[in-house]
Amino acid sequence: MLKYTIRRLIAIIPVLLGLLVLISLLIEFIPGDPARVMLGQHVSEEALEILRERMGLNRPFIVRFGIYLGNLFRGDWGTSIREGRPILTILAERIPATFELSLAAMIVSSVVGIAIGILSAYRQYSVLDYTGMFIALVGISMPVFWLGLMMIYVFSLVVPILPFGGRLTTGVALNSVTGFYVLDAIVTGNGPALGDVLKHLVMPAIALGTIPMAIITRMTRSSMLEVLRQDYINTARAKGLASRVVVLRHAFKNALIPVVTVVGLNFGVLLGGAILTETVFAWPGLGTWLLDSIYARDYPAVQGGVLFIGAAFILINLLVDLSYAWINPKVKYD
């Protein structure tokens, strides 16, 4: 298993390299002068020329890319042209916010999705099943943007029990060491801050989790149905085991692999920056930063952001694959 893991980790490098080349070429072909886009209308030609020089736009793409790669291997991810700050510093600020939101969304969607999926499979074609599938349909069809705004309207204005957005109420003291506010609040024993942070997480996590929840529900249901039809399930029932034990201990564990795959993949997607949710809930995450960087043609920022997202996605996939061995002892990696 260790050899397999190491092999997979080494294989990340060419994949990320390919991704970098692709993204760098794509942004190269976006029309428009990046210097002009960054500085706007109220600017002199000299300033534009100076910025073009600084962005390296007067050099061929291959030279620029080569220099970027060389710096990357030395651990230098470059400096944001727009903000004038190291990309790694910016990523360190943004990643915890997105990670925390994505994790919360996945927890909500997994718990709800798996529960509904199991119930639906167990009571196939019942009212419970149809209700579950209807919830899944609504979840996957509901535009996140609209759902978010509706939730803010209801729970921040009509029945004001939750904050409208952001991660923390202005004025609430929190010593943020890691950037993961929930963790920071727990570690520093800051109860009021923990409560405040969790309240801020509720709506965006639910809004962001609806689509993954729908997918997980459907996948759990179909996977469970397949397993429940197996002979060993009938055997277990024939042996007199309680339904709950049959479903949860025997059927569910065998149905888990496709579900874990979907959960993992969705987590990777969410880590890519839930732009709409972050925008609606004023969540200072990776998605909005990356979008602003693309609009501003901030090449180093876009490259750095995509590199991180690509690496995160690949690593999560690896973890998902490794988890199969834990779930199913018959799965072995050499």
Add this chain to the structure above:
Amino acid sequence: MRMFRRSWIALLAIALVFGLAAVAQQQGGTLIFARGGDSVRLDPADITDGESVKVCQNIFNTLYEFDLGTSSVHPALATGYEVSEDGLEWTFFLREGVMFHPWGDNASYEMTAEDVVFTFARQYDENHPYHEGDFAYWGYMYNYITNAEAVDDYTVKFTLSRPSAPNLLNLSCFTAMIVSKRAMEDMGVEAFRNNPVGTGPFKFVSWTRGSEIVLERFDGYWNAPYPYLDGVVFRVIPEEQARLIALKAGEIDIMDSVTPDNAPLIEDDANLTLLEAPGLNVGYVAMNQMVEPFDNILVRLAVNHAVDKQMLVDTFYKGRGEPAVNPMPSNLWGWNDEIVDYEYNPELARAFLAAAGYPDGFDTELWYMPVFRDYFPQPKLIAQAIQAQLADVGIRAELVTFEWGTYLEKTEAGEHPMAMLGWMGDNGDPDNFIYVLLDKDSATVGSAGNIAFYINDTLHDLNIAAQIVSDVDTRIGLYKAAQVIIHGDAPWLTVATANRMVGVRSYVQDYDLNPVVKGRMEFVWRNDL
């Protein structure tokens, strides 16, 4: 009788005290100002975006500053100035006792001429050790300043390469905000961008990127008793509807950038006040005189008579603006109120086209902006409306657009027949509109600000004269004459000036909706304390 007089006097005194107390500004409280995007940097010499300007506005001061609500200026960090006869030397006398904010372990210190010289020298001198950044606005608006020197601790002399009447207004704008030399030398430029030190009413406390910037009252501020507030928080709420809900819920106190659709929702709420004022902007359709048939005045007049601007303002600006008559907004000094706009008259438009040799009209393109701005809130829809009205008189215009950077490049290169564009004023001077947008100096192919490529030598002479002369009344006369010429030549279809709107909770008092200055919280106070 004596007793009656004493009681009467006592009553009067009590009434006076209560009367004064009723209007007295209250010290204290914090306000949350919500905007649609985060600031990018807080080094005022190196910013171009409005969100950075709004925050810097509260941390720094300039030598002169804009009055409340207008584009006139008054002394601030300087108490006065002198201009040499040839207009090439401007000497400013600095206010004594102005203190910079403390930073880190460093105490507050008094601003002197060396801080002022540092502020400017690092911008114009490429070899300056702190010349780090793009300094986009310097080249565009200040490159006539070639030197700044400290005559003594409280006197600074600027040397200009040419006379510039707008110089005082330019020195009141954000690029000329005075920074702390010692703080920048202590921490370096990159750190200063994230931890600015100025002389302003509020000092920087913290910046949680993408979330909020916290400022607190600077007790050593030179312009006592301001500020009234204990602190200001600039929050980022990208989505306008979320911003509106937050305002209604009382979670924020000021909502920036209210669009026409949401304005009535604020006006109808008893807890909120909509602040509205004409913006310093103009939206227009430039007709490129390098491209036929727009070199023909009769065609340009036909276009001006073919479009119903009031309908455009009513429909797309929801009445929150006004049809533009002149190429500068009506709230700007020097606006010529005697010019009568071209009336909406399709018959007359057709007659002009026929006289120009196009009785059956002609085919052309109308370029529209891919991004919205205050002056064109819905560019594509406005373009479609204009297209329909032009078609009505026989001008068949195909709608064309490009990505924004490309759009600017191509219009500056004069590749368009007709193109929508606009302008937001920088310094509250007519020169910033008329010279930048319509003078022949600005008609260089490849970098044109004058995308109508309109050349008029008389207009040019008026513009240059107005740049040299310092007497305001003379300048007003020159600009009024300039507007008459421009109106006669009709290089544009001037469309509209949009209002600026900000929503506030009703307890927010004296927020300055200044045409030039944005986000200034110095004079704001709460009446609910």
